[in-house]
Amino acid sequence: MENSDISKNLLKGFKGTYNELICQDDFSTDGHPLPNRQDQQQVSLGMLSALLLVVDIGLGVQYSKVSEKYGPLYQNLTHISSELEHLRATHSNMIHAKEEALTVLQKELQKVNKTSGQLGSAKHTGMELQRQVESLQGQKMALQSSVNEFVESCGRCLPGWKLLNSVCYYFPLSNSIPLKTWDRSRDSCIKKGADLAIINSEEKQEFINKAIQALRYSSGSWHLTGFWIGLKEEEDKEGTWAWLDGTKLTQGYWADGEPNDDMNNEDCAAIYSKNHPKASWDAMKTWNDAPCRYALKWICEMKAKAA
Ligand SMILES: [Ca+2]
Numbered sequence: 438m439e440n441s442d443i444s445k446n447l448l449k450g451f452k453g454t455y456n457e458l459i460c461q462d463d464f465s466t467d468g469h470p471l472p473n474r475q476d477q478q479q480v481s482l483g484m485l486s487a488l489l490l491v492v493d494i495g496l497g498v499q500y501s502k503v504s505e506k507y508g509p510l511y512q513n514l515t516h517i518s519s520e521l522e523h524l525r526a527t528h529s530n531m532i533h534a535k536e537e538a539l540t541v542l543q544k545e546l547q548k549v550n551k552t553s554g555q556l557g558s559a560k561h562t563g564m565e566l567q568r569q570v571e572s573l574q575g576q577k578m579a580l581q582s583s584v585n586e587f588v589e590s591c592g593r594c595l596p597g598w599k600l601l602n603s604v605c606y607y608f609p610l611s612n613s614i615p616l617k618t619w620d621r622s623r624d625s626c627i628k629k630g631a632d633l634a635i636i637n638s639e640e641k642q643e644f645i646n647k648a649i650q651a652l653r654y655s656s657g658s659w660h661l662t663g664f665w666i667g668l669k670e671e672e673d674k675e676g677t678w679a680w681l682d683g684t685k686l687t688q689g690y691w692a693d694g695e696p697n698d699d700m701n702n703e704d705c706a707a708i709y710s711k712n713h714p715k716a717s718w719d720a721m722k723t724w725n726d727a728p729c730r731y732a733l734k735w736i737c738e739m740k741a742k743a744a
Pocket residue numbers: 670675676698701702703704726
């Protein structure tokens with residue numbers, strides 16, 4: 438039988454005894470116990486005290502069982518509460534550490550951005566220096582070439598001009614020199630005491646082709662590798678070409694298909710360092726007729742000084 442059942446039975450017995458003690462038949466009409474029942478009541482009270490003692494013992498046993506059953510649970514609850522507090526403290530520390538890490542990360546990112554900017558600036562400066570070095574190297578080579586040509590021409594041509602037989606030629610090869618129309622190109626030559634070049638022999642054609650080869654490879658577009666020469670159609674005489682010295686063209690070194698007077702608007706002649714887009718390279722076929730207003734490079738010639 439369970440302790441709880443024992444307690445219930447004891448309480449039941451207690452109630453029965455109590456009822457017997459306070460039964461109405463045991464009292465006189467004025468509410469006092471009858472004299473012949475006093476001894477019996479004292480005995481009953483003794484039994485009641487014994488019963489209470491037993492109940493008390495039963496409850497003590499019950500309490501011990503309950504304590505034994507739920508004590509570990511209470512200890513676990515205490516332990517879990519302690520763990521929970523610990524986890525809360527750890528979580529708080531982690532949030533604080535995360536905020537500090539974020540602050541450090543932002544500072545580092547700012548440093549990286551600053552360094553990246555400095556690196557970009559340094560790279561730009563380096564590229565600019567490299568460009569200046571390449572430009573200076575080009576100028577040095579051009580100067581060296583001019584000196585060599587001056588020496589080779591024995592001073593008969595100006596520095597930067599090339600001598601062929603008794604004629605000096607000027608080639609504005611540098612990309613820094615702006616392109617000009619046929620008329621302005623001629624003006625530029627005249628200001629130097631020269632005029633646009635006349636190419637009236639195979640020897641001159643070969644010599645000039647060789648001199649302008651630098652542009653054959655450096656310029657991407659064919660039409661930008663042209664050099665105006667002293668040859669144009671006579672006024673209102675389509676198809677009649679004449680040199681600036683007044684002589685008619687007898688031998689031309691036209692590219693295949695040229696002159697074609699494209700759009701009825703091509704009246705000036707130029708020599709090209711790159712092969713015609715519709716033909717393979719042929720040093721004896723490098724001329725084209727083009728609109729005189731086109732901006733190209735040009736070739737000047739002047740008589741060399743006497744040897
Ligand atoms: Ca024409």
